Amino acid sequence: MNSSERPADTGSPSFLPDICQRHAVLPIILGALLGSVLFTLLHSGPGQFDTIYFSLTALFMLWVVLTSTFLVCRMQSFARHLSIAWQGSLAWLISILVTVFCSTAAALLFPDLVRQLAGPFQFVLHTGLISALVAGLMLRYFYLQFLTSQRRESELEFRLEALQARIRPHFLFNSMNSIASLIPEDPVAAEAAVLDLSKLFRVALRKSDQLISLAEELSICKAYLDIEKLRLGDRLLVNWPKVLPAFAAHARLPPLTLQPIVENAVYHGIQPLPEGGTLSLELSERDRFCYVMISNPIASPQQTRVGPDIVDVDDKRSSAGNHMALDNTRQRLEAAFGDAAVLKNSRTEEVYTVTLRMPLHSQTTPFGLIVEPRST
Known part of the structure; x- marks a missing residue:
């Protein structure tokens, strides 16, 4: 994130969406299932759909996404005093670490299944890289949305002050x-x-x-x-x-x-x-x-x-x-x-x-x- 884009006040509200509310869980689950569908289509090829691969991918992604969501939610409760750069970095690291932990656990619990997809090391590495890329893109999107919202609120406040004065x-x-x-x-x-x-x-x-x-x-x-x-x-x-x-x-x-x-x-x-x-x-x-x-x-x-x-x-x-x-x-x-x-x-x-x-x-x-x- 660019320092020129960062709001001056490091104590400003978190740029992350409020994922601690119940109504935020459903979009997260739907997003994980949609990602599972996309990975299954890429794996199966055109005209085919491997339901077993989809089920395993959906289970793994829900495991990773819901765990990351819970930890980021807990992180938001004490990290609001941190700068936006630190908030984003912590959320990004949490997503990667949870993915690496879950993929490592999957490789240990289901070695034969993981071996069919890729070697254990390759599986952990690939899932970690995909998590880093997807989490980075999502965090960048949330940050740009935050900047847009802040700019809109500043414009509205300026108009309010102008009208009121x-x-x-x-x-x-x-x-x-x-x-x-x-x-x-x-x-x-x-x-x-x-x-x-x-x-x-x-x-x-x-x-x-x-x-x-x-x-x-x-x-x-x-x-x-x-x-x-x-x-x-x-x-x-x-x-x-x-x-x-x-x-x-x-x-x-x-x-x-x-x-x-x-x-x-x-x-x-x-x-x-x-x-x-x-x-x-x-x-x-x-x-x-x-x-x-x-x-x-x-x-x-x-x-x-x-x-x-x-x-x-x-x-x-x-x-x-x-x-x-x-x-x-x-x-x-x-x-x-x-x-x-x-x-x-x-x-x-x-x-x-x-x-x-x-x-x-x-x-x-x-x-x-x-x-x-x-x-x-």
């Missing part, structure tokens, strides 16, 4: 102007707006690998909408549940997951309408999943934004920004929950809807995040 400059500028205009007229409302703005920035500075409750995320969205209402006034109406359901306190999600969706609803949906519109939020629970549905009215292509933002609604940059925010949010959910989370969007002539599904049950995510179990 991004508060639209024009939103900050407009918010500060609105707060400044409120100070002489309504100091209490101005103070509340400053607190709402500080809540947004406090969440934006939080680490991306932390999860917050759905209720806390909704309070952030509410703070954002309160600030936008200073700017849009009666043009922005919000249909919000008066009392959040119980599961909102237990469902977990990455911070600033819903806020960009709400921001899109305001920026791309309600703001372009001269008369404004209503942003609606619906929460539900079904089959140990929670569902969040956010909908907003949309303008026809002929309508334009009013006020200082006189831009065609069909502006391609706005559409691209909308899709980019949804794609980033979708990737954040995938990074946190894998396939268990789904983000979908749909539109009719008058309404745009984003639906989000998240798990409520306890699980470990690809980034090592722990989704807390529901309270009974």
Whole structure:
């Protein structure tokens, strides 16, 4: 393995797959049987299949593979503090030593049978070389998969940080102007707006690998909408549940997951309408999943934004920004929950809807995040 390819942190998780779980045994057995079939076909020649040779080869390969798997599993439990090079070297040596031990035992226990295939020394040497080659190729494959996974996680973390740190400059500028205009007229409302703005920035500075409750995320969205209402006034109406359901306190999600969706609803949906519109939020629970549905009215292509933002609604940059925010949010959910989370969007002539599904049950995510179990 190239030192240039090795991650700098020698204490990083093992690059080997988790072979200590029960569900990992079946693929290992199937792989050994497939290898036995290939060796039998090479031995028997085209058009023939020696079932006795296959049975003996399968027995020997299962003996070697399952023993190696058990020892590598035990090695992983204490070798995580070792560098990746040492982990791979130990796994490779274990595979070779187990193969040599098993082939030597086979040569001693079944000398006549081994003598029919090859001499005892040749049998041990050939099986050891084949084990070294196959184990080396497999370990290289696992290492490349590990690098790919690490690179993908780094890219996702970078996007999470970028999205989490991004508060639209024009939103900050407009918010500060609105707060400044409120100070002489309504100091209490101005103070509340400053607190709402500080809540947004406090969440934006939080680490991306932390999860917050759905209720806390909704309070952030509410703070954002309160600030936008200073700017849009009666043009922005919000249909919000008066009392959040119980599961909102237990469902977990990455911070600033819903806020960009709400921001899109305001920026791309309600703001372009001269008369404004209503942003609606619906929460539900079904089959140990929670569902969040956010909908907003949309303008026809002929309508334009009013006020200082006189831009065609069909502006391609706005559409691209909308899709980019949804794609980033979708990737954040995938990074946190894998396939268990789904983000979908749909539109009719008058309404745009984003639906989000998240798990409520306890699980470990690809980034090592722990989704807390529901309270009974």
